[in-house]
Amino acid sequence: MSEEIRLSPTTEEGVCEAVMMAGANDGRLRVAGGGTRLDIGRPCNHTHTIDLSGLSGITLYEPAEMIISAWAGTPLKELEAALSAEGQMLTFEPNDLRELLGTEGEPTVGSVVASNNSGPRRVYGGAARDSVIGVRFVNGRGEVIKNGGRVMKNVTGLDLVKLQSGAWGTLGVLTEVTFKVLPKPELVRTLALSDLDDRSAVQAMCAAMGTPFEVTGASHLPAAGNGAEGSRTYFRIEGMAESVAYRSAKLSDALAAHGATGTLEEDESDALWRSVRDARPLAEPRDRRVWRASLPPTKGPDFVAGSGALSYYFDWSGGLVWFSTPMDADVDAIHRLAANHHGHALLVRAPHDVRAHAQIFPPQQAAVERLSAGIKASFDPSHILNPGLMVPDAPH
């Protein structure tokens, strides 16, 4: 088969045909939605790109049941607009990394699931994988498989929905996804503390998360990263109007030992959480590698201090560290450091030639890697789907 042919199915059957065609011809498919995240992970040694953007549209939306289903290639913004029109939202605040990665196109709902992409509200409301309640996908044999469904509580059989979430398209080409959703809060208020060092900030954030006041975002931007004079630590409270006023006041009291809290204006608050969500503080300069590390929140500051980070900030109460390193930083040392702090790191932005050889996804215990390889083979025995994206592929 010739190099880099684009397959653009518009139906689920079309996806099956594409996968079977690849299987019959020793082909390897790179799975693409809107193409905004194709530069994350190891470059696939692919023969074709399967472009899902033509498999698009909302297939079911029941606001009173708080669930929505859509074809995998549906633009995220289309789904979010439909939800917004009914006063609802995705709970996990998926990010948009186009600015960080310098990519174009429209993020799709399939890619949100495939990358288990969760933003600031993850610390309160769970990850993308917690909101996905059903999937349909085409496995490497060209078979359509369904798992989960359209109801919120479902423990029938093995949970392949979870396996597909965060598998980066290596275990199947997602064709349809179903999310549980929530009402949009009536009111959002963001409180800020000033001039805390990293340790004090994480302490304050963990204390806030341990109050009954339902903090839905907790982020700390050190002085260097935020354009302000000193550091800022942000806390978000959402809900019914009367309740937001009450809880904001109580949270301010609870944080009094860390200083006086200020309140952000509404548009300022929106812009802040979008920026935190999308890693905008690290978009520039371009000649740096960008990482995200997931750790127990209290380990965040020590991890950063040892990482040689050029710039960084904390989300998820300290449990998510976005940071940048020089282009020649030791990748394996970062992975080791994260593991030593009970966490793991993902190299999100790096040049193509680096990604071809470096450890992008965190290494795991040998027995777990063996299981993962077995699971890959159980879905995609001929290694047709995104081969090598997460772990180096066996010779084809």
Next chain:
Amino acid sequence: MSAIAFPEPDVLVLDRRAEIQRGLAELVPDECLITADRELVPYETDAFTAYRRVPLAVVLPETTEQVSAVLRYCNQQGVPVVPRGAGTSLAGGAIPQEDAVVIGVSKMSRILEVDYANRTAKVQAGVTNIAITDKVARDGFFYAPDPSSQLACTIAGNIAMNSGGAHCLKYGVTTNNLMGVKMVLLDGTIIDLGGSALDAPGYDLLGLVCGSEGQLGIVTEATVRILRSAEGARPVLFGFDKPETAGACVADIIAAGIVPVAMEFMDKQAVEICEAFAKAGYPLDVGALLIVEVEGSDEEMNATLSRIVEIARRHNVTSIKESQSAMEAAAIWKGRKSAFGATGRVADYICIDGTIPTGKLPEVLNRMDDIIERYGLRVANVFHAGDGNLHPLILYDINDADERRKAEEAGNEILKLCVDVGGCLTGEHGVGIEKRDLMTHQFNEQDLHQQMRVRAVFDPTWLMNPAKVFPLEGRIEPVLEAAE
């Protein structure tokens, strides 16, 4: 439809019974091994008591290493293994078979570490669900999933079944509150999945293991999310003239953008049974009862409740009763959570666990009544109305073979109805043996084969809890699959 079948016991294993018992005795201390016939009987079933099989031996290890040694031995000897928590499965998930070794985690019941800053608790898997909340409650924290059996059930069992509870409308089920496990694979390998970071790396094996019904390995430790309790919580009783009205009220509450912590439904029969048992103060002159719980400060609860009351009035609510004290609140929940136990005092019952799209509630309630009536049976309905997880309790007499058959058939019809309207066979109890043979109604052959291929990665020879989840007919030969 005939009674649920068990696989034929492996004669080669049964013939080596004494030898296998001796082999196990070399791996664990005497007090951790049960082989005497009489002492094995308590392990012959779980809370799905209509079926029972006495196992070959029961091992109650004290450490992960002992679990590892026993699993490795069973794997080498080709002996089936049935994992067991507290034996509270309503789906028969822990029912053994004659040629199997039961591995119970009940001796591993310590809470290892509580970390309030990171909001995690690390526990041994045999700890009871309630023990975690008991441990952290004095500091204002709790562990969210709260199955009705929480006084007895273990975290190991909760993980195996991905247990839910009354409050998962807001807080999610086990899989949403589980951050890491230490588990032992069939070959004895000990692995750690996830941990105390928010996200786990690689494929979501933690998510796969949760709800896998003891088929992939045995979990010996878990790290769970603990949460700060709300300032206050107030369950309120809403009485309606008939079930359909209560169902419509639930849909309108959600449509109004209000997601209460819990919304529980009970029909007249269930109200009467629970009230007689728990003296919770439930109104007895209603056709259906909703327990709606709100959380927060007094002001917040008042504000939310006033909106809910307004909606309920539009649906001609016949009585509203707010709990006035912590004791009253506890009594209201005691009544609901003892629904299964209280029902067990008046009759034997089959507990259904299907989930339906909540919009189908009125239709399903009507069709369910038709089914029950056709079989000449009685039903008591309790369920988690907010998420559509139904628990009709079909009442019957276990000593009346014909009635038992009718109850099972009616139950199967109701479960198929749940699937047909867009729902599923089980919302939180698991498939076990109970719903195993209905799996083909929800999944086609390709769906099931994909699940079995994943299962085979962990257990290629069907030794781990082998009688469960997948219909006995149509199982694929994993060895052949692997050689493909």
